[in-house]
Amino acid sequence: MKKYDKLIKNAAGRLVPEELNGQKAIPYMGIGKYRPTGRKYAPLIATCADYPMDGNKIIPNLKDALIKSGLKDGMTISTHHHFRNGDLVAQQVFDIAAEMGVKNLIWFPSASFECHSTLIKYLEDGTIHHIEGSMNGALGRFTTEGNMTGIGVLRSHGGRYQAIQDGEVHIDIAVIAAPTADPFGNATGDRGPAACGLLGFALGDSEYADKVIVVTDNIIPFPCIPWQIQGNNVDYVVVLDQIGIPEKIVSGTTEITKSPDRLLLAEMTAQFCDEAGIIRDGFSFQAGAGGTSLSIGIYFAEILKKRGYKARFARGGSNKYLVKMLEEGLVEYILDGQTFDLEGVRSMRENANHLNTSPFTSYNYHGKGFFASLLDVVILGATEIDVNFNGNVVSHSDGYLLHGIGGWQNCLFSKCTIIPIPLFRDRIPVIIDEVTTLCGPGELIDVIVTERGIAINPLRTDLIEKMKGSSLPIKTIQELKEEAEKICGKPSKPKFGEEVVAAVKWVDGTVLDVVRRIEK
């Protein structure tokens, strides 16, 4: 954390620093307003003369691979989160670093999970200086309470790719856990004991890191296909006994909600999409893996079936419901960013129309377009929404940073972004005057669906027009906020210290907001 002498008010009205962990930072300038002028990060040119001609890059153990990769103080080490709460690799990397006495590392995961709370000891003893990635659960509490030496930097999945590509984050060593790999370093996530579907979150790491280590517990003869990670970018391969805990990688328990409240939200959302003309033959949608989102998918499927429509594509987080839609011909393509259950993994392996995508294809704002803006509708969650439609997904109203951004910011660029949320959770209003942490500008959030009414962003006059005469309870967001306050009372604000503990980047690398230390 850091107490800044000077903070700048950015285009969203948030006070942010112009420097983060010693690097220049640019305050958020508005959507599409910041124009990058530089060139992409240029990795060193390699030569095959330095690599084994027989293609065998296997190194006996991870420690040797890290030593050969030049592990030293201050380096940035990246890992991916496709193993979710079943990851066994990040821990080992920092165990080795700590054992070697290496200090001040930057951990650059594509996301963190509860299983990573064991790394807190390395944040305490100086092995890890700070995290650039999500700080979930215990790591988030640790950070929010001001215990991390550096400042946490939160990025969306697309923002992470952008930061790597643009050279904002230079990865010294990428450690890529791979469910299956060959000795050349070609790797896939769609098979093997730790199968997780795909490895897209590690793509940028493999392309731009100085050194790339593939770690697997399922080594097969060349060629490992599909080569989701290309061996031509890989320096070393390490074979371990186990790299992930299968049941924690894919839970297999993702189920549609049985809660009547959430089912209502799902039904209202689907009906809204239908009445607004969003569901049509050839449309496209993205819904997350939460119970409500899954249920919306089911409603979509029913409508498509009834009308004889087909969705052209769905973006996932794939799961058994989406796979069923694909296999029943209700969806032509699944463009998958991460598989959430074993059916998703199976389908990716078996169905040619179930495609593995990456933050590059889907989310990178500093590309020549991205898939995110092609979606007709995305369904997202939020911890808070304010009366200006601004959204928060990383912190709670008590001020604690507890979640990552994921693809949330990137998805906001869809043609219609709908957020179905309860009006309050545990008697704390979800729709409030001002979000605790700004993660997404209200201009990009189109519709809020609550059990007590639906608010359409006033900027979307087209949607307001279309929903005239609807039987759905269309209200203003102000009305929704007041209803919430009527029931729960005006929420009290948490007490923050002056120190900044984390920064939230926008999709273009600018600083959208900060998280402050909480006074316990």
Place this chain on the structure above:
Amino acid sequence: MKKYDKLIKNAAGRLVPEELNGQKAIPYMGIGKYRPTGRKYAPLIATCADYPMDGNKIIPNLKDALIKSGLKDGMTISTHHHFRNGDLVAQQVFDIAAEMGVKNLIWFPSASFECHSTLIKYLEDGTIHHIEGSMNGALGRFTTEGNMTGIGVLRSHGGRYQAIQDGEVHIDIAVIAAPTADPFGNATGDRGPAACGLLGFALGDSEYADKVIVVTDNIIPFPCIPWQIQGNNVDYVVVLDQIGIPEKIVSGTTEITKSPDRLLLAEMTAQFCDEAGIIRDGFSFQAGAGGTSLSIGIYFAEILKKRGYKARFARGGSNKYLVKMLEEGLVEYILDGQTFDLEGVRSMRENANHLNTSPFTSYNYHGKGFFASLLDVVILGATEIDVNFNGNVVSHSDGYLLHGIGGWQNCLFSKCTIIPIPLFRDRIPVIIDEVTTLCGPGELIDVIVTERGIAINPLRTDLIEKMKGSSLPIKTIQELKEEAEKICGKPSKPKFGEEVVAAVKWVDGTVLDVVRRIEK
């Protein structure tokens, strides 16, 4: 062409310039001796703010797309050769450039064919300054006779990728003809009226060019899969009536040889591989699409079948014979660089184990390894081989530059490189004292198979040992040369002018040899 004041003797003993078309050039230093020190070429950072949010990048016509791409004097324009002699796109690009009065362009094709001899008029009128790529047939004659303003630069497929990646060649505009594409620019070669299989030769262009134009005659709704070319790298999409002549793209007539001489070469080569222990369960091979090579494949198939072996992978140039081996289970994977017939195209579309590869995966010497060196054996051709096992593939003994290098140089890195060639062609010896143009250093060429004997490179003591007692006619290369001369006489040397008309690059970007102007 150019008459140099000073030429340097490189590590192969060839006199080469230190400058080509105004750019610094490095003389060849030996295999693996030149060590790149710089960074990869870094393209400008793009922003989605500059691209249509609905993903529709279609521009009404190619001229508009070229104008929007900023076409102007001196630019480098790239095209690919997957349409082989059926390409209808390169011609149109330069027709437009000529019509606009643009001058001094550099054409950077991945290869040229006879159909491109119509571009000679643009080399004559100054629209095109020179070609970096192959100068085949009429273009080669035009070049060799000293008619091209600049110096032609010949690179292998891998060398072309290396040159792009390393920033040796900066592509201003890449025009990528695509048999199928979507409005976002995702493109594939495996389907559509001009189906050619894959588009791997355009991969580097799409990644590194300033502006990328996809040209198609089969536009489909997003998503076009497989996205062999990724729309995230594409600026504009142009829809034309026809981009290629199908029967000239895939001839459908590639057949095994009926010539008894060639069949003998094929049989001897297969027998050599068998006796040398190269053919084993799980081995890998690459053979070209010529009649002899195809026949070798047939012999391999017979041996595999007889022994109950399976090849782990074959690299193509795929064709119906290789596809049959895949579908009969004699080969587990085809790693395909270009499809040579319609069966190859079909198989790539239908067989998950028929993979599309690129010069990046297979041939780039400036990567972290490449597939080329993993092959147990490759079968290649040559126009000339000299007594030091040096090979020539670009010029004939009359001094005329008539062919490109293709993947030939890259393939030399296999574990065993075998060149089956007739001892003489049209009464001109193929095995000679010194190759006219040096394309591949003899250290990398292991075995020469001729109808009158097989020569093993003295460096391969292991192979010589293994073949002791073989019934095959093992001879020295000197003996083979003498036999040829006994029959044809000592060949006369062509009369060269002093001017350099083209340079041959090695896989690492250094200059291996030059081609001189021929005195008619």
